[in-house]
Amino acid sequence: MNKLRLPAMRAGYPLAIACAVLAPLGVHWVVGRTLVCLDTQILYAPQRWMVDEALRAFRLPLWNPYMGAGVPFLADAIHGVLHPVSVLTAWLDTDRSADVLIGGYVACAGVGAALVARDMGATRPGAAAAAVVFGTSGYVLSMTGNLVFLAGAGSLPFAVAGLRRFAAAPGPVSFAFGVGGVAVLALSGDAQALMVSGVLALALAWEAAGARGGSRAAIAGFVGLLVAGIQLVPSAVHVERTVRAAGTWFRTPFVWALEPTRVAELVTPGLMSGPDPFVDRVFEALAGPGGWPVGTLPRPFSQSIFIGLVPIALAVVGVREGRRGRVLGSLALLLLWIALGPRLGAESVLRHVPLWRSFRYSEKLVAPLTLVVAVLAGLGLDAVAERRARGRWLCIAAAMLALVSVSALLLVASALPPDAASMANARILRGASHVSIASIALVGWVVLRDRLGVGGGRFALLGLVWASMAAASPIALRPGDVTSRLGVPGPSLDAPAPGPRLLVPYTHEPLSVDPGFDWSDQAGRVHAPIGYPAYHVRSRLDSMYVYNAMAPARLSRLNQALSVHWAEVARRYAVTHAAVARPITFQQQTLYALATSGAKRVALGPDGDELWAVPHRDWATFALDVHGVEDVQEAIFELAGGTDAVLVESRGQFAVAPGRVLSIQRGLESLRVEAEADAAATLVIADAWWPGWEATIDGSVVMVYPADVLVRAVRWPPGHHVLEMRYHPPEVATGILVSAVGIAALALGMAVLRRVSTARRTTPGT
Incomplete structure (x- = not known):
């Protein structure tokens, strides 16, 4: 019976963590809502059926014929086709696979953070606190709207924990953990998270075991990259044939870099949490021109970056936990500096680093920053629960954080235009209420700490951390109507075999909002029936529009050369129909006229958008x-x-x-x-x-x-x-071969390490 109880206890701990971090999300699923929104709704969910069908048939989804007359699919790594969560989700065979992916990645974020904290010396309650802080942080929950970065955040801790564990305690199991963690992160599709995790892991490996530890971590990381070759090789080949290779990605350092004023939002939630996911007046006023990508409406990259008053106060305590605390504190400051992009000079330094300059949106560094702070919070929880740190200093730290953050936000709001200032003040007031309640609860815990004892104090403080994070989760989440976001059918169009193909010369957001529906719901209700990207993929409808991470260079160059005349020339590529919104700008009026010239209107969308049958060359x-x-x-x-x-x-x-x-x-x-x-x-x-x-x-x-x-x-x-x-594609075969070499290297390394470990155990005096 004892033999059965031990595995159950080991499985119960990560299961409890997963339940804790998923609870704020689960309340929305239970009442029949979806958490799919923004890019997850528009880009990932409509194409997910191709992944599910392919994996259930034991094949790779190599090609997407529905975008730009066809584009590589597996090679566009953002879909994370072979990530373990993706593979498991495919076999569930559900029409809510995007919600399942969200749940899986958030659960991984929590469990992974707990592993990092345990390896850094936290107790189980301390590690659970780290899991709750990271898994329910504002950044992680905001990425329910952009699935690739949620996958990267959920996988990042496993790479860091695995490499550090192998550096500190080399053995066959830790080697497999390190290799597997890197491979899983590589398969997530988030290349920047992969690069940052390597730096984090090497720093923590050095902290654990010096230069030898760093060398061991580097070896395990390299083998992990080999194992992920089935994804990395096709992606590396593919990127050279896309607009990313042209270098235009490198010229926008200010776009979605972390606004310095948002640093206070790490403590006080809600500065950017407006009801409209497409436009945020406060963000627009703060970021100024050039603060968001050209062609998109002004909204922040991450709706929330909240970590929380109590966790950050605990993290301040955690910094005092020896060398590990100081290393983590230094890493947190470094990551914050990088997240600010060009604001404090990070961009001017990092642009000389190979590969780094191809990344955009420095605000993504909030993910590893949050992970480091979460681990520090776990260490700090143990310190105050065991009375290695005084509760008085914890309360003073919390009070100072609350005062500084709220005051800074109010000062920023006072400098905004009147309409944005009014909106910002209302949000700051809500955030200040959250901070005040958390402060009072923390003082209450300090007063009761002696009566609760060490064990009870730990779990009471853990409960306080969870409650404060759960209370702030609605700011980051955008629940909505399942049918509107995931189930509205596309247009029914007649065309000879192999079927219709759409031209979408331009798009804009819905111009009207029905009472009772938010903008994400309305976008699905308006755009899907007209075949807008990427809803058209869900309907198995061809489109000359490309909406993905790496648009083909040929199509992009042709579009640029033809300019508005693309609306005419596209007909030679078997375009049978054009979907056009009501023209607003002069350019849109020109595109409208060219796209509908000689055509016949066949349908009218719910927002006034039009479908036209156009003359065309045969397929x-x-x-x-x-x-x-x-x-x-x-x-x-x-x-x-x-x-x-x-x-x-x-x-x-x-x-x-x-x-x-x-x-x-x-x-x-x-x-x-x-x-x-x-x-x-x-x-x-x-x-x-x-x-x-x-x-x-x-x-x-x-x-x-x-x-x-x-x-x-x-x-x-x-x-x-x-x-x-x-x-x-030959690069897929090459990638499979590289993965086979990586798996062989993993097996060989485990065998060698097992033999070394056995020899040490049997040698007297070792």
């Missing part, structure tokens, strides 16, 4: 005029000049002849075309050309050429034939 067609061009730049130049010829990037000869397409069968990563031509000809397929697409005609391999910058062309022999195409 598969035999070219009657072909020009060979040297490269993509020449093809773009000729397209911008208005040519009607098909432009093939090859100097070889391409025959032209009339023909007939008899049947088309199109899968997610394959297609089959049966056709006949009167003579040797060139067949153009209006799906995106991309390295990795292979073709055969009647079983014989043929070359696939890029045509018209974006799509594919093949030479067609005279007569009746069958063309088959499949997407087999």
